[in-house]
Amino acid sequence: MSVSAGAVSHERLCAWAYLSAVVEPPAPASYGFVAVHGAEIAADRIRSGNVPGAVVNETAARREHVCGAELLERAHRSGIRLVTPEHGEWPGSRSAFLEGATEVGLSGLAAPMALWCRGNVSPEAVSRSAVAVVGARAATGYGESCAAELGYELARSGTTVVSGAAYGIDGAAHRGALAAGGATAAILACGPELDYPAGHARLIARIAENGLVCSEYPPGTPPRKHRFLVRNRLIAAVTDGTVVVEAGLRSGAGNTATTTDTLGLPVMAVPGPVTSANSSGCHELIRSGKAVLVTGAPDVLELVSDIGTARAPEREPTPRPTDELDEVSKRVHDSLSPTRRRTVEQLVHETGITRKSVVTCLSALEISGFVRCDDRGWTRCDQ
DSSP: OOOOOSOOOHHHHHHHHHHHHHSOSOOHHHHHHHHHHOHHHHHHHHHHTOSOHHHHHHHTTTTTTOOHHHHHHHHHHTTOEEEOTTSTTSOHHHHHHHHHHHHTTOGGGOOOSOEEEESSSOHHHHHHSEEEEEOOSSOOHHHHHHHHHHHHHHHHTTOEEEEOOOTTHHHHHHHHHHHTTOOEEEEOSSOTTSOSSGGGHHHHHHHHHHSEEEESSOTTOOOOHHHHHHHHHHHHHTSSOEEEOSOOSSOHHHHHHHHHHHTTOOEEEOOOOTTOGGGHHHHHHHHTTSSEEOOSHHHHHHHHSOTTTOOOOOOOOOOOGGGGSOHHHHHHHHTOOSSSOBOHHHHHHHHOOOHHHHHHHHHHHHHTTSEEEETTEEEEOOO
């Protein structure tokens, strides 16, 4: 669909509201029909039933029961605005991923008809630099800690953290981003005015105040299991890549990762304990080659940034005091124990080094504080 930065008339907004509610996403046939005929003509023809069979299948159940003007009024009362492909804040470059998927036969990845938004940040601004952080609802303390740290560091880097506002990993990632004073966005599987889950009402309100809460589902749409899986394609498409922090072998997070991979975007996974069922999905993603192992925000930013603009720092091993010793001195030092004393003769036998060299090494090591000597022999000092 073409995108215009100009204002959209109330009549056309009513048409878009109707189109958004008359279908159950994803609706590739209806989306294509609107792209050809425009919102107002498409809405009139759908309402009258004068549409191709594929569009009838997607719209017949609701075409006589939806009123765009009433939806807009309800949205206005809840502080929600409707963003359409004709608005300048429409994430056009991101929805193009889904449009392209439909063109190659992946109809389950059709673009949204419109977005119902709560918050002052535009969907287009969110999509400029964003990473999805997703994972298990029943997360472990380890998983929530990793997600919160990722959210915090990504937000500090200027990256928008996108997730689904669920319990567990989603909530931890959102909170981490908010703690950093950065932007975060929640994409819901219900009407945008509904606080779901209810226990995250305050968190969702904070996200709306500091970022964006949005949904392709119009106000009043209740959460349903299938809508979460459908919603996940938007989390994948609106971001530069997806990080899975904890996930089982079958999970919504795994579904988001699969969609991300299908769209040709980076998939990343945080490893966990090999005994943890919560991390089994992450390990399978890594083992299969579908995901890249990441352990922190620098790894993520390296993968989602333009080539050469963000490189993960080299990880150096923790230096040891003995790193500067020559090989002979290291061999003598390693042959000593902190508790069991060794004589010079024993060290000569154990190291295969001449007595003269052993004595020279021991003297130098003692001066440097690596070893000590008493009447019964030599011991190694703990560093």
